[in-house]
Amino acid sequence: xxxxxxxxxxxxxxxxxxxxxxxxxxxxxxxxxxxxxxxxxxxxxxxxxxxxxxxxxxxxxxxxxxxxxxxxxxxxxxxxxxxxxxxxxxxxxxxxxxxxxxxxxxxxxxxxxxxxxxxxxxxxxxxxxxxxxxxxxxxxxxxxxxxxxxxxxxxxxxxxxxxxxxxxxxxxxxxxxxxxxxxxxxxxxxxxxxxxxxxxxxxxxxxxxxxxxxxxxxxxxxxxxxxxxxxxxxxxxxxxxxxxxxxxxxxxxxxxxxxxxxxxxxxxxxxxxxxxxxxxxxxxxxxxxxxxxxxxxxxxxxxxxxxxxxxxxxxxxxxxxxxxxxxxxxxxxxxxxxxxxxxxxxxxxxxxxxxxxxxxxxxxxxxxxxxxxxxxxxxxxxxxxxxx
Numbered sequence: 001x002x003x004x005x006x007x008x009x010x011x012x013x014x015x016x017x018x019x020x021x022x023x024x025x026x027x028x029x030x031x032x033x034x035x036x037x038x039x040x041x042x043x044x045x046x047x048x049x050x051x052x053x054x055x056x057x058x059x060x061x062x063x064x065x066x067x068x069x070x071x072x073x074x075x076x077x078x079x080x081x082x083x084x085x086x087x088x089x090x091x092x093x094x095x096x097x098x099x100x101x102x103x104x105x106x107x108x109x110x111x112x113x114x115x116x117x118x119x120x121x122x123x124x125x126x127x128x129x130x131x132x133x134x135x136x137x138x139x140x141x142x143x144x145x146x147x148x149x150x151x152x153x154x155x156x157x158x159x160x161x162x163x164x165x166x167x168x169x170x171x172x173x174x175x176x177x178x179x180x181x182x183x184x185x186x187x188x189x190x191x192x193x194x195x196x197x198x199x200x201x202x203x204x205x206x207x208x209x210x211x212x213x214x215x216x217x218x219x220x221x222x223x224x225x226x227x228x229x230x231x232x233x234x235x236x237x238x239x240x241x242x243x244x245x246x247x248x249x250x251x252x253x254x255x256x257x258x259x260x261x262x263x264x265x266x267x268x269x270x271x272x273x274x275x276x277x278x279x280x281x282x283x284x285x286x287x288x289x290x291x292x293x294x295x296x297x298x299x300x301x302x303x304x305x306x307x308x309x310x311x312x313x314x315x316x317x318x319x320x321x322x323x324x325x326x327x328x329x330x331x332x333x334x335x336x337x338x339x340x341x342x343x344x345x346x347x348x349x350x351x352x353x354x355x356x357x358x359x360x361x362x363x364x365x366x367x368x369x370x371x372x373x374x375x376x377x378x379x380x381x382x383x384x385x386x387x388x
Contacts, residue, residue, distance in 0.1 A: 074354075
């Protein structure tokens with residue numbers, strides 16, 4: 001039997017781009033939430049699902065087989081070295097700007113926690129794949145770790161275990177026909193699904209807006225970090241784990257709705273989605289001056305800043321994922337220190353074939369194209385898609 005042709009499916013690159021835009025937007029408007037109910041509403045709507053969505057995508061393109069020599073070396077070059085580099089840079093920046101004299105690589109600075117999470121996910125996935133009901137066990141771990149005060153942000157362990165279910169669910173999705181069915185969905189079905197997705201987001205935003213005083217009083221945003229223990233969040237009751245379980249279910253619904261709204265066809269931002277790690281690691285240095293100078297705390301211009309930061313998040317993501325920026329910062333984001341290895345298994349210079357989230361780039365093996373999908377929103381006219 002002839003093997004099916006492999007074509008690039010731009011959908012997943014579009015998803016990655018949309019996810020990283022939400023990350024940048026969430027960080028950009030964080031200071032505005034202190035003075036603006038609208039900013040807090042948007043912030044809660046973003047944080048309710050954006051990192052779970054990133055975890056689902058990372059899991060979808062992860063392999064559960066025991067890692068070979070090349071995969072093990074990529075953990076060093078894709079995760080450990082960038083973490084050390086950027087943690088060192090952040091330590092220097094905080095010393096020069098804030099006078100902070102603390103060198104503690106066990107406590108990741110700002111966005112760097114997700115790098116450690118990806119590394120831990122890669123390490124434990126082969127073991128999770130050996131047991132029955134891995135999703136169930138991941139949920140048990142996520143809910144259960146909130147009862148343990150001694151599991152904290154050291155090496156981002158608490159947050160990693162908190163979002164573990166989303167990563168495992170993403171990995172399990174790869175073995176289901178759900179993605180193929182979505183690519184093959186007719187335009188009529190597409191319209192109905194997207195209408196339901198928009199309705200869900202409208203209800204979500206309305207819920208956050210109408211209850212904004214309550215959410216501010218109970219600090220709901222900290223629950224979306226999956227970081228602190230329940231006691232640290234001010235809820236030491238036995239049923240606190242049920243709150244996290246409910247938030248996991250809400251996040252999954254929002255992730256599904258979000259994914260359904262992402263275009264399936266090639267777009268102007270598809271290519272940028274292959275380089276999300278550049279935007280992820282670099283955007284914080286652009287936002288840092290705005291956050292520290294206090295310019296975002298001017299109550300008279302809060303709404304203007306809210307709109308500006310949301311639009312700016314899209315533009316900033318595109319700039320930081322562009323080729324000129326990648327060329328300059330590639331040694332930091334994608335280091336290839338051949339001298340470090342006794343026998344470097346990754347002999348390809350320049351850009352890596354994948355980034356830590358599993359984004360494959362042109363030149364690698366491609367993902368099987370959808371079997372159908374004749375509507376304009378389909379992927380059948382794309383080029384070759386790398387396999388994740």
